[in-house]
Every structure is written in structure tokens, then in C-alpha cells.
Amino acid sequence: MNGENFTRLLQVQQWLYHEARLLDSRRFDLWLDLLDEGIRYRVPSRSYIRQGHVKDFSTWSVDRELEADDALALIDDDLSALRTRIERLQSGMAWAESPPSMARRLVSNVMITAIDANGRMSVVSTLFLAKVRGDQRVLFTAERRDRIVPAGESFRLQERYVVLDDVVLASENLSLLF
Amino acid sequence: MKHSEYVAPDGSWIRPEIFSDPALYELEKQRVFGRSWLLLGHLSQLPRAGSFLRTYMGEESVLVTRDRIGRIHAHLNACRHRGYQVCQEDRGTAQRFQCRYHGWTYDSDGSLATVPGEESIYYQEIDKRQWGLVPVARVETYKGLIFGNFDPDSPALEAFLGDMAWYLDIILDRREGGTELLGPQRWRIASNWKVVAENHCGDEYHIGFAHGSVFPRDLGSNRATPLPFAREVRPGLGHGVGVNIFPDEMAPQNYLRLGPDFPPHVEKYSLGVQDEIVRRLGSQRARMALIHGAVWPNFGMVPIVNSLRVIQPRGIGEVEMWSYCVVDRDAPPDVKAWISGQSARTFGPAGSFEQDDAGNWTAVTRSSSGTEARKQRLNLQMGAGHEERSDRMPGELGLTASEINQRGFYLRWMHDMFDGASA
Numbered sequence: 001m002n003g004e005n006f007t008r009l010l011q012v013q014q015w016l017y018h019e020a021r022l023l024d025s026r027r028f029d030l031w032l033d034l035l036d037e038g039i040r041y042r043v044p045s046r047s048y049i050r051q052g053h054v055k056d057f058s059t060w061s062v063d064r065e066l067e068a069d070d071a072l073a074l075i076d077d078d079l080s081a082l083r084t085r086i087e088r089l090q091s092g093m094a095w096a097e098s099p100p101s102m103a104r105r106l107v108s109n110v111m112i113t114a115i116d117a118n119g120r121m122s123v124v125s126t127l128f129l130a131k132v133r134g135d136q137r138v139l140f141t142a143e144r145r146d147r148i149v150p151a152g153e154s155f156r157l158q159e160r161y162v163v164l165d166d167v168v169l170a171s172e173n174l175s176l177l178f
Numbered sequence: 179m180k181h182s183e184y185v186a187p188d189g190s191w192i193r194p195e196i197f198s199d200p201a202l203y204e205l206e207k208q209r210v211f212g213r214s215w216l217l218l219g220h221l222s223q224l225p226r227a228g229s230f231l232r233t234y235m236g237e238e239s240v241l242v243t244r245d246r247i248g249r250i251h252a253h254l255n256a257c258r259h260r261g262y263q264v265c266q267e268d269r270g271t272a273q274r275f276q277c278r279y280h281g282w283t284y285d286s287d288g289s290l291a292t293v294p295g296e297e298s299i300y301y302q303e304i305d306k307r308q309w310g311l312v313p314v315a316r317v318e319t320y321k322g323l324i325f326g327n328f329d330p331d332s333p334a335l336e337a338f339l340g341d342m343a344w345y346l347d348i349i350l351d352r353r354e355g356g357t358e359l360l361g362p363q364r365w366r367i368a369s370n371w372k373v374v375a376e377n378h379c380g381d382e383y384h385i386g387f388a389h390g391s392v393f394p395r396d397l398g399s400n401r402a403t404p405l406p407f408a409r410e411v412r413p414g415l416g417h418g419v420g421v422n423i424f425p426d427e428m429a430p431q432n433y434l435r436l437g438p439d440f441p442p443h444v445e446k447y448s449l450g451v452q453d454e455i456v457r458r459l460g461s462q463r464a465r466m467a468l469i470h471g472a473v474w475p476n477f478g479m480v481p482i483v484n485s486l487r488v489i490q491p492r493g494i495g496e497v498e499m500w501s502y503c504v505v506d507r508d509a510p511p512d513v514k515a516w517i518s519g520q521s522a523r524t525f526g527p528a529g530s531f532e533q534d535d536a537g538n539w540t541a542v543t544r545s546s547s548g549t550e551a552r553k554q555r556l557n558l559q560m561g562a563g564h565e566e567r568s569d570r571m572p573g574e575l576g577l578t579a580s581e582i583n584q585r586g587f588y589l590r591w592m593h594d595m596f597d598g599a600s601a
Contacts, residue, residue: 043528070358093390172367
């Protein structure tokens with residue numbers, strides 16, 4: 001890794017940590033400012049789908065599962081839908097988050113897997129999200145596949161695809177963002 | 179507590195004991211889930227020979243298959259040798275189902291195909307015809323939906339649905355090509371199954387308050403707010419439905435949408451199929467939209483956002499929600515994509531409405547375990563004695579908000595659980 005790539009990786013990591021901290025501290029309006037106006041934010045639902053060509057589960061493919069044509073996403077939002085999601089949380093009547101859950105996001109395993117001539121990056125990261133509310137604690141793990149684009153001195157999130165590891169969600173709702 | 183103390187004779191109160199007594203849950207597995215028609219899936223999920231899906235009937239793991247010649251089967255997902263599940267995946271295509279324990283292998287029609295050591299160690303004495311997977315006693319379909327029933331003496335599916343079928347057609351029979359299911363989304367809620375099912379069956383009362391975060395945010399921009407035209411309708415037999423009945427003078431473009439305005443391609447599609455819907459359902463039903471509903475016992479629905487769900491019981495105090503999006507099979511892909519996205523934005527675990535539902539259901543379930551609280555009556559009297567009939571539609575009608583359907587739900591529960599038994 002040369003110096004330029006190393007610097008870029010550090011910048012992206014710092015930006016992801018900053019983003020996670022905004023969400024942890026419920027500063028949703030500032031989080032919205034990090035989004036590209038063309039953002040697509042998706043969380044697919046997971047299933048075990050028998051893959052006829054697979055003889056050996058060591059070659060089993062998450063991507064092939066996620067291509068299933070009968071899939072129903074858990075979240076499939078554009079910017080307007082994300083804004084509506086945030087406004088709802090701020091309405092004072094979003095009972096699932098009123099009082100709010102305590103949330104802590106750990107972002108790790110950050111890799112820039114591709115970059116184009118305009119500096120648009122494909123970035124993967126691992127998210128560990130702990131949500132505590134009342135006497136309940138729910139843990140989520142996920143791989144996030146992001147498209148992050150340069151914007152002045154910083155970045156904007158143009159695409160996020162959150163591959164949760166839960167097949168049946170252990171959580172009674174998804175009231176937080178990943 | 180005598181069973182006559184669980185539910186009022188007219189359904190106008192219940193006792194929370196029914197959400198927390200483990201003995202009642204054991205009885206429900208036999209008398210409710212063992213005798214009712216339960217939703218297994220949709221024919222669209224089994225498009226070709228060898229297609230399969232795995233689901234539950236009550237707490238039983240069930241394997242639903244399309245065999246080599248196209249017939250639909252449902253069997254217990256348990257090897258006849260030691261009971262190990264022969265299918266570990268949720269859906270897909272398979273020629274054979276092989277048990278991982280000792281390798282007994284079954285065909286897609288459930289018959290036992292091969293047994294390792296059949297000649298060498300079984301002396302060729304095993305009669306494979308006797309040891310196929312155990313079939314679910316009855317499997318029938320209604321307009322694409324596949325139902326199973328463990329009770330060989332149960333009434334036919336259409337008789338079980340009764341007048342509810344007239345309402346289900348509004349979702350399932352709009353178009354010649356029928357429907358298909360997308361999904362499911364699956365998530366767990368620490369609630370008794372009945373608390374969730376009764377909410378789907380009849381609770382419009384909670385919408386304005388429990389979902390106060392959404393009103394008027396998602397619905398306020400709507401040119402036709404849904405509730406002024408809504409009635410609760412009790413088709414009978416424990417089923418329930420909330421129906422929007424739009425006035426004759428109202429144009430389709432003014433009542434088709436709920437929530438954000440349709441994007442142009444969805445509006446164009448929806449208006450374009452109106453004539454076909456009128457031809458198939460008649461002008462009266464074409465002016466009705468189902469808001470919510472439930473088929474006894476655990477098939478819930480929120481059809482106004484295309485959501486169908488099975489409330490799978492997981493012990494007395496937990497459910498696994500299996501939520502699907504139902505779409506017209508012949509709708510264009512971009513229309514299906516918008517409808518399923520909008521469905522997920524409103525219902526499902528991340529939906530603007532449904533995020534706030536689970537907390538209510540877990541709280542009701544939790545309070546039902548208190549030794550004092552479980553004995554106290556809970557009030558279900560809203561609208562009792564004010565039921566009406568209409569010559570436009572089958573069933574009994576209540577106002578926009580009425581507990582007519584919860585009363586029907588719990589009276590059906592009493593009937594299934596205790597009719598014929600002594601108090």
C-alpha cells in the first residue's frame with residue numbers, strides 16, 4: 001500500500017467512525033448531511049436458499065442468495081424515505097425509540113475494494129451494533145457494502161447495502177440505522 | 179380457573195390468563211393448530227418440479243414441495259428413521275431430500291427413495307412404501323395460496339374460509355394472472371400469538387395513537403385519507419377484516435393511494451388495471467380496499483400495503499413473524515419493486531407503522547404473567563350490540579373502530595378449545 005492509498009484509507013475510516021458516532025448519539029440531522037442526494041440504502045432479508053450447483057457448502061455464495069428474485073428487503077430507501085424515517089423518530093410518538101434505545105456501533109475490517117477515476121470508492125466494513133433498551137439487549141453483526149464519493153474535503157454516502165447475519169431477526173424491530 | 183371464565187359469553191371481555199397459561203398453549207397446539215387450515219405459502223413460490231419451501235404449522239416443521247409431475251405436497255420435515263429434519267434450507271429446488279444423520283433419502287413427493295445398507299444390513303426387509311415422510315392430512319389451495327390442515331376430518335378449505343373468501347378475492351383475484359409472494363421477512367417478538375393475531379384481525383382503534391408518529395406524516399399528504407370510509411367487518415368463523423368502502427362518486431385516482439403519492443409508473447399501472455378489476459370483482463368490490471385482517475387462527479394481513487403474514491407461535495410467549503409482500507404477478511418489475519419497497523417502509527420490522535407495534539404486544543404478554551393481573555378482565559366491549567348488516571357485503575359490520583372482530587376471534591378460540599368439553 002503506497003502513502004496515498006494509506007492516507008485515503010485512514011480518511012475513509014475516520015469518516016465511517018464519525019458517521020457511527022453521529023448515529024450513536026442520535027444526531028440524525030447531521031447524519032443526513034453525510035448522504036448523497038442519490039443515495040440508495042438497502043437492507044435485504046436473509047434466507048437459506050438451496051443452491052443446486054453447490055456440492056460443497058464451502059463454496060456456498062451469499063451473493064447468489066441475495067440475487068433471489070422473490071426477495072423482500074427489510075429496508076429499501078432513497079433520500080426522501082430516509083428523511084421520513086428520521087422525521088418519524090423525531091416526532092415524539094415513535095414509541096419504539098421513545099424512550100430511546102442505547103446504541104453502540106463498532107466499525108471494523110474497513111477495506112477500499114475499488115476506486116474509479118473520479119475517486120468514487122467501493123468500501124466494505126464490518127458493523128457490530130449493540131442495542132440496549134429496558135432490560136433487553138440485541139446484538140447485530142453485518143457486512144456493509146458502501147459506495148462513498150468525494151465531496152470537497154470530505155465524503156458522501158451514495159450507496160449502502162447492509163448484509164445482516166440474522167436470518168430470523170432476534171430483534172422485535174429495526175428502529176435503528178446500520 | 180374454569181374455562182368459561184376465560185372469555186365472556188358475548189366476547190366482551192377476556193382474561194390475560196389465556197396469554198400465559200402453558201397448559202392452554204399445549205391444548206392450542208392440538209385443538210387450534212392441529213385442526214385449522216394454516217397458510218403454508220403460495221404457488222408462485224413453487225414454480226417448477228422440485229421447488230420446495232420450508233415452513234411451520236404451529237411448531238411443526240413442514241416441507242412443502244412440487245413433485246416431478248407438478249403436484250403440491252406437504253410433509254412433516256422429519257426423517258422416518260430418527261426424526262432429523264430432512265430439509266435444512268428455507269427454499270430452493272431439489273430432486274431429493276437426504277437426511278444428514280444416516281442418509282435416508284426422500285423424493286419430492288415424500289416417498290422414501292433410498293436407504294443406505296438396504297441390502298447389506300437391512301436384509302432387504304425394509305418396506306420403503308411404508309416409510310415415506312408423514313404427509314399433512316389435507317393440502318388445498320385458494321387463488322394461489324397453499325393451506326395445510328393436520329385434521330383429516332376438517333371441513334374443506336373454502337368452507338373454513340366462509341365469507342372471508344369474498345374479501346380475500348379483493349387481494350387475490352384482481353387480475354387474470356393472479357398474484358405472487360415476495361419474501362418473507364422474518365423476526366421474533368416476545369408476544370403470545372393471539373395478541374398479535376387479534377390486532378391484525380380487528381384493531382383499528384390503535385392506529386391513530388400507537389401509530390401517531392406516522393399520522394399525519396406519511397398519510398397526511400394523501401388525497402384520500404383511508405379512515406373516513408372504513409368499517410370493521412366480521413365475516414364469521416373467527417376471521418376479521420377492516421375495509422375501506424369508497425363512495426360511488428369518488429374517482430379511482432383519489433382512493434388508490436395510501437401514504438406518499440404513487441410515482442407515475444405505479445399510478446399508471448393502478449389506473450390501467452381498474453377495468454379488469456371491475457370485470458373480475460364487480461363494481462362494488464372494486465371500490466373496496468382491505469386495510470387489515472386475519473384468517474383464523476394466525477394468518478394476518480395488512481393488504482393496504484400489500485402485506486400478508488403468518489404469526490408462527492414459538493412457545494406461549496414468543497412468535498416468529500413471517501411477512502410477505504403480495505403483488506399482481508403480471509405487474510411490471512418496476513411496479514413490483516416500488517410496491518415491495520413501500521410495503522417495507524410501512525410494515526415489516528423496519529416499517530414506519532410496525533416498528534411501534536411489537537412493544538405493545540410484548541407489554542400485553544408480559545403483564546399477563548402476573549398472578550393478579552392474569553385473573554383480571556380486559557375490556558373488549560367497543561361496539562358490542564351495535565353490529566349491522568349491509569346488502570352490499572357479507573358479514574356483520576362495526577364502525578371504523580369496533581372490537582367486533584376481536585370478540586369474534588376469541589369466541590372462535592373458545593369454540594375450538596372447549597366446545598364439547600365440560601366446564
